[in-house]
Amino acid sequence: MAKAPVQNFDPTQPVNMIDLTCKQVDSIYQHMLSKGMPEVMWTVDIQKFTWEEIRDAQAAGKKLIAFGGPVPVTIMRAFDCVPFFLDTIPTRIASMEDLCGRYIDETEKYAPTSMCAIDKAQLGCALKGEFGIKIDAFVHATVPCDSARIAYPMMERLFGCPCFTFDCPFRHDDKGYEYLADQIQAFIPFMEELTGMKWDAARYEKFKEITIESNKAYEILAQLGDLRKQVPCVLPGRMLVLNEIIAPLAGTPEVTSMLATQLEMGNMLTDMGMTATRCPDGQQPYRVCLMQNMLWSNTGIMDWMEKTYGAITVMDGFGYQDGVIFEDLDNWQSVKLQLAKSMLLVPMIHGATGPTEYWLKTIDKMYEDYKVNVSIFMGHVGCKHTWASGKIVTDYIQEKYGIPTLYVDVDAIDPRYKSNDELRAQIGEYMESVVGAENFCK
Amino acid sequence: MSYEKLFETNISSESAKAWKASGKKAVGYVCCHVPTEIILAADIMPVRLRATNCVDSSDAEAWMSSFSCSYARSILQYLMNGTYDLDGLVQSDGCMMATRILDNWEHIAKKNSKSQLIHQIGAPRITTDISVGYYKEELKTLADKLGEFSGKKVTDEALKAAVAKTNEVRDLIAQLSELRNEAKVSGTEALRIMLAYCDLAIDEYIAALKEFLADAKGRAPIKARARLMMIGSALDNPEYIKVIEDKGGLVVADDLCFGVKSFGDKIVVDDKDVLGSVADYYLKRNTCPRMLDNRPAIHKEIVDACKKYSVQGVIYEKMQNCECWGGEAYYLEPDLKAAGVPMLQVEREEQMANAGQLAIRAEAFVEMIEK
Numbered sequence A: 001m002a003k004a005p006v007q008n009f010d011p012t013q014p015v016n017m018i019d020l021t022c023k024q025v026d027s028i029y030q031h032m033l034s035k036g037m038p039e040v041m042w043t044v045d046i047q048k049f050t051w052e053e054i055r056d057a058q059a060a061g062k063k064l065i066a067f068g069g070p071v072p073v074t075i076m077r078a079f080d081c082v083p084f085f086l087d088t089i090p091t092r093i094a095s096m097e098d099l100c101g102r103y104i105d106e107t108e109k110y111a112p113t114s115m116c117a118i119d120k121a122q123l124g125c126a127l128k129g130e131f132g133i134k135i136d137a138f139v140h141a142t143v144p145c146d147s148a149r150i151a152y153p154m155m156e157r158l159f160g161c162p163c164f165t166f167d168c169p170f171r172h173d174d175k176g177y178e179y180l181a182d183q184i185q186a187f188i189p190f191m192e193e194l195t196g197m198k199w200d201a202a203r204y205e206k207f208k209e210i211t212i213e214s215n216k217a218y219e220i221l222a223q224l225g226d227l228r229k230q231v232p233c234v235l236p237g238r239m240l241v242l243n244e245i246i247a248p249l250a251g252t253p254e255v256t257s258m259l260a261t262q263l264e265m266g267n268m269l270t271d272m273g274m275t276a277t278r279c280p281d282g283q284q285p286y287r288v289c290l291m292q293n294m295l296w297s298n299t300g301i302m303d304w305m306e307k308t309y310g311a312i313t314v315m316d317g318f319g320y321q322d323g324v325i326f327e328d329l330d331n332w333q334s335v336k337l338q339l340a341k342s343m344l345l346v347p348m349i350h351g352a353t354g355p356t357e358y359w360l361k362t363i364d365k366m367y368e369d370y371k372v373n374v375s376i377f378m379g380h381v382g383c384k385h386t387w388a389s390g391k392i393v394t395d396y397i398q399e400k401y402g403i404p405t406l407y408v409d410v411d412a413i414d415p416r417y418k419s420n421d422e423l424r425a426q427i428g429e430y431m432e433s434v435v436g437a438e439n440f441c442k
Numbered sequence B: 001m002s003y004e005k006l007f008e009t010n011i012s013s014e015s016a017k018a019w020k021a022s023g024k025k026a027v028g029y030v031c032c033h034v035p036t037e038i039i040l041a042a043d044i045m046p047v048r049l050r051a052t053n054c055v056d057s058s059d060a061e062a063w064m065s066s067f068s069c070s071y072a073r074s075i076l077q078y079l080m081n082g083t084y085d086l087d088g089l090v091q092s093d094g095c096m097m098a099t100r101i102l103d104n105w106e107h108i109a110k111k112n113s114k115s116q117l118i119h120q121i122g123a124p125r126i127t128t129d130i131s132v133g134y135y136k137e138e139l140k141t142l143a144d145k146l147g148e149f150s151g152k153k154v155t156d157e158a159l160k161a162a163v164a165k166t167n168e169v170r171d172l173i174a175q176l177s178e179l180r181n182e183a184k185v186s187g188t189e190a191l192r193i194m195l196a197y198c199d200l201a202i203d204e205y206i207a208a209l210k211e212f213l214a215d216a217k218g219r220a221p222i223k224a225r226a227r228l229m230m231i232g233s234a235l236d237n238p239e240y241i242k243v244i245e246d247k248g249g250l251v252v253a254d255d256l257c258f259g260v261k262s263f264g265d266k267i268v269v270d271d272k273d274v275l276g277s278v279a280d281y282y283l284k285r286n287t288c289p290r291m292l293d294n295r296p297a298i299h300k301e302i303v304d305a306c307k308k309y310s311v312q313g314v315i316y317e318k319m320q321n322c323e324c325w326g327g328e329a330y331y332l333e334p335d336l337k338a339a340g341v342p343m344l345q346v347e348r349e350e351q352m353a354n355a356g357q358l359a360i361r362a363e364a365f366v367e368m369i370e371k
Helices: A017-035 A038-055 A073-078 A088-093 A097-107 A117-127 A146-159 A174-195 A201-229 A238-243 A253-272 A300-309 A332-343 A356-369 A390-401 A420-435 B014-021 B036-041 B058-064 B070-080 B096-111 B129-150 B156-181 B187-199 B202-216 B238-245 B274-284 B295-308 B329-338 B355-370
Strands: A064-068 A082-085 A137-141 A163-166 A286-290 A311-316 A374-380 A405-410 B026-030 B045-048 B088-092 B117-121 B226-232 B249-255 B313-319 B343-348
Touching: A017 A038, A017 A088, A038 A082, A038 A253, A064 A073, A064 A146, A073 A082, A073 A174, A073 A201, A088 A097, A088 A117, A097 A117, A117 A146, A137 A146, A146 A163, A146 B329, A163 A174, A174 A332, A174 B129, A201 A238, A201 A253, A201 A311, A238 A253, A238 A311, A286 A300, A300 A311, A300 A420, A356 A390, A356 B096, A374 A390, A374 A420, A390 A405, A390 B058, A390 B096, A405 A420, B014 B026, B014 B045, B026 B036, B026 B096, B036 B045, B036 B129, B036 B156, B045 B187, B058 B070, B058 B096, B070 B096, B088 B096, B088 B129, B096 B117, B117 B129, B129 B274, B156 B187, B156 B202, B156 B249, B156 B274, B187 B202, B187 B238, B187 B249, B226 B238, B226 B295, B226 B355, B238 B249, B238 B355, B249 B295, B249 B313, B249 B355, B295 B329, B313 B329, B313 B355, B329 B343, B343 B355
Parallel strands: A064 A082, A064 A137, A137 A163, A286 A311, A286 A374, A374 A405, B026 B045, B026 B088, B088 B117, B226 B249, B226 B313, B313 B343
Antiparallel strands: none
């Protein structure tokens, strides 16, 4: 008899998304506590902090600002607000077929099925009015893609709160940075009006403190990147997913601490000649780059690749972090330009929102520095503009690095799109017949 | 009668060939945020790229994948197979699919050692003083590049002369719209006429259109069962409208980027800032929901047009994988309902693969309106 699917919520009742998530994360937390797993508690501590900070924002006297795309979260925090990255909803629920399906199906009543499921899931939650929290303001950018451009204007109207839009330039050049810097300046009065606080010397001092903290986090992230470049790679592919949490949390001691612990553990493993991956006997003949999106709906596939082929995912194309370390913090004009630059360097924006040549630059950084020898285009079907660059990019990889790329169509968020078995079969066939990998599980 | 060329649906390279034979350049452009006035002012012939009647885009699909929009893919196909043989491509990042036409064509042309002027304009997606300023700078760069390419600098005078010509076209298209309102010109004919602007040199187009309008004024009104409006994704195939009109509908108005939206109101030029006037006009007009702040304005224009043209039903066609036009129904449908206008939503591909299904749905919609 087939196993009944796990029910994540009562479908007959309205869902309170934030409350439900907090309870789920807390339940994982309590489970880990009870099992006595102190060495990995930091992986759930950060999730607990993220969701409870959102849930409790207003009770703590803070404004909650929902955001989409690259926006200056450090400025929001300087105004004592809590930034709520809407993408964390779909990425959080991607493995929950029932909940994810509930929101995606709601959106598909009004929007095309071809729309990116990241946007479908968050828009569906908004359409159903199930965030379960009051949003005080909505700040979004005009990137990453056309799907977001359907979702954000609709959500503006659904939320009915003050909104601010950052128009990200197509080209990431000096003119583009100045354009964005001018908008950052225009964002300040918006924040002043929202919070009733002034962008005065005291506020700027706070902003500097937060930026210094954010610098620390990005510096550690760069060191974690260096750690992943080592052969063997000590950190599992899964950790790439967790590190994406830096987007809303940059500038908080909590995210700095999480990254520092991860680095400490990584360094310790290196010293001990061990890894935290599932590769058999630490053997890692294959270093994989997922050159498109992260497969949030099935992150377990990376564990499977490690276990089955000793194939470690060293980097993913859109999660690649190339943050700016801010300098000359007393010079606001310079800081604005650095903020603009950093907004255009965040995952999913750096390689995919402008001309295809930006993606090729990211490919070079990943394939050279991370010593990639297996290339997989884990193509999220909603990310059509990257599919439309696919041949340019994969030809480039073949010609420059001599690596053939596997194309797999997946839905990064909607687990109903492709079964785990089918995905494993596609990757497995490629690994065994093209790469010539040994299957350690046979 | 010399206006038959207005009704040639297939892409015609005759006009561009004649233009190039005189030693001048002709460049293709994609999307509504490329001001043709700047191209004209550089004494270059603008050719708006379209994909009409493309029946096989498999070569382009290898580059853009099957997850791309078939309209964009088919334009790339026409560039690849030589249907378009032009000196270059200028594009704005209208949507991300359009953007990839340029990326892929630049790559393919380079690979085939085909010399091309390739230029991408960054068009903002919100309308503020800051964004108009940025867009104006983008247009300045375009003007400089085109001037260098053609050997004729884009001056204010040349730009004003070009605006005068395009304004004349806008005026003629407004007259065409009036004839549609009087049911003297069908939607199929109107789209054919407007598509002809893509391929013809502007003087040739103006002359032919004037002649047609003079003739059409004397026509008897077309009898139809329902007055309709078409809205939605880039529609460059008059046959699509013909299927609907064959079932008794008459498309008297549209909100299409190959239809009246690509012409719009006249540009008012400020002599002190001619390029700024062009930038302001192109960024602020509501051609497409690619902008993030113009949706309510677009919806209002559609509802207003329904009233002005006595529209009884709106057909909202959505190209598969076209996100820009994907989500308008949520707010538009209630607005139309409040105005007493029903809306039919249909999905389509660039190839006319579902004409039978469209005919059935159009007929049912017309019957519903009649009741």
